[in-house]
Each structure stands twice: as C-alpha cells, then as structure tokens.
Amino acid sequence: MFDPVLINGTDLEKRMHTYSYFSYNTNEALLMDEGQRQIIVTLLEALREELSGTDDEHQQHIIVSYIELVLEHVARFYAKQLSLQTTKTNDLLTRFENLLNRYYTDGIYRKHGLPTVKYCAQELFLSPNYFGDLIHQMTDDTASNVIRRFIMQRAQKLLISGTSITQTAEQLGFDYPQHFTRVFKKFYGVSPSAYLKQLSR
Numbered sequence: 001m002f003d004p005v006l007i008n009g010t011d012l013e014k015r016m017h018t019y020s021y022f023s024y025n026t027n028e029a030l031l032m033d034e035g036q037r038q039i040i041v042t043l044l045e046a047l048r049e050e051l052s053g054t055d056d057e058h059q060q061h062i063i064v065s066y067i068e069l070v071l072e073h074v075a076r077f078y079a080k081q082l083s084l085q086t087t088k089t090n091d092l093l094t095r096f097e098n099l100l101n102r103y104y105t106d107g108i109y110r111k112h113g114l115p116t117v118k119y120c121a122q123e124l125f126l127s128p129n130y131f132g133d134l135i136h137q138m139t140d141d142t143a144s145n146v147i148r149r150f151i152m153q154r155a156q157k158l159l160i161s162g163t164s165i166t167q168t169a170e171q172l173g174f175d176y177p178q179h180f181t182r183v184f185k186k187f188y189g190v191s192p193s194a195y196l197k198q199l200s201r
Contacts, residue, residue, distance in 0.1 A: 002067055006060075012068050019071055020129040021078050028130040036077050043070050082137045092124070093138060099123055100150050109173030114151065117143045152187045155180070160199065165192045 007013040021030070032040070047066040050059065102108070103115050112119060120143065121131035135143040151172055158168040169180035185191045190198070 007064055007067065010064050012064055012071075019075060020133055021074065023127055023129040025127040025130065028127060030074060030078055030081060032077055036073075039073055040070060043073070078133075079137075082133055085134065092134060095124060096120060096135070096143075096146070097150070100147065104154065104171075109171075113173040113175065115147055115173070117147065120147070148183070148187065152184065155184060155192070156188075156195075159192060159196060165196075168192070 004013075007016070043066055047063065047070075050062050050066065053059070099120055100115060103119075109115070117132055118128045121128040124131060126134070132143045135141070135146060139146060155168055155172055158171060159165070163171065165181065166177045169177040172180065174180040174183075181191055181193075184195070188195060
C-alpha cells in the first residue's frame with residue numbers, strides 16, 4: 001500500500017523488521033472485528049485526506065505518523081488474536097515437544113543437523129514468524145530458546161548416561177564437538193568436561 005520511499009531515513013524504517021506479521025502465511029491473516037476495522041478505515045481516510053492536502057514541511061512527518069499508527073494498531077490486533085489463539089491451541093507446545101523428540105528418535109538430525117525454528121514451523125504448518133510469535137505469547141520466550149533448552153537438556157541426559165562429549169555432539173546434530181562445547185558452556189556456565197567432573201565428585 002505504501003512506497004518504501006515514504007519512510008526512507010525515518011525511525012519507522014529502522015523498526016519495520018519488528019512487524020513480524022508481514023511474513024505470516026495467508027491462513028494466518030488478521031481477523032478483525034468491526035470496531036478494529038473501523039479504526040483502520042478511519043486512519044486510512046485521514047491519510048488519504050492528508051495526501052490530497054497542502055504539501056508543506058509537515059506533510060511527510062504526518063504521513064509517516066499515520067502509517068505508523070496503522071502498523072501499530074495491526075500489531076495490537078494481532079497480539080490480541082494470538083492471545084485468543086493460544087487458549088484454543090494450547091496443545092501447540094505439546095506438538096512442538098513431540099516434534100523435537102521425533103527429530104532425534106527418527107534420526108532427522110543426521111540429515112538436517114540441529115533443529116531450527118523454520119523446520120519446526122513448517123512441520124506444524126505455520127510460518128516461522130507466526131509460530132515464533134505464538135510460542136512467545138505462550139512461554140514468554142523465543143522459539144529458538146525453547147529449542148536450545150530442549151537440546152541442552154537432551155545433552156545433559158546423554159552425558160549423564162556415559163556418552164562421550166564427541167558422541168553427544170554428534171547425536172544432537174552439531175557439526176563439531178567444539179560448537180557443542182561452546183553452546184553447552186553458554187547455557188550451563190561450565191564446559192561439558194567440567195560438568196562431568198562435577199558429577200563424578
């Protein structure tokens with residue numbers, strides 16, 4: 001609806017990436033009630049009036065402000081829709097966890113490496129951004145953090161069971177043991193070898 005030139009060099013241009021709903025699938029469209037629709041229509045009518053009005057030093061700023069208001073209202077409406085959907089789709093977390101378990105039990109990690117948000121979203125028939133926003137709404141955490149926590153808990157179990165650090169890294173889908181060690185240390189605050197030493201005390 002808007003030429004990107006309108007927001008070039010503005011604060012809004014810098015924040016455009018935060019409006020994740022631009023990457024939602026068509027089946028994840030915003031379902032507005034009449035009141036919400038009227039708010040957007042009113043803003044667009046005011047914008048049209050501004051565009052046909054006086055071209056002065058204020059017009060550009062006013063136009064950008066109207067565009068921002070439209071985007072912010074849509075973000076608010078989506079947040080409400082997501083919160084309503086999480087009550088209807090409270091099994092999403094269970095399906096997400098089951099998917100991660102299958103990812104390892106079925107050996108998918110051998111082909112794809114570590115599980116990603118994109119992979120999980122596709123398997124659950126959602127766009128990555130919509131999936132991420134739903135998970136955030138339900139857990140107050142990012143989908144990538146949920147995946148990382150799952151992987152690290154699995155790593156912990158493997159190490160406790162006597163699996164070597166190299167084998168653990170391989171069985172989780174890490175390309176290199178060093179990468180696994182870095183992620184483990186960042187998550188638990190100690191390296192896998194130091195963690196094993198603590199266990200043997």
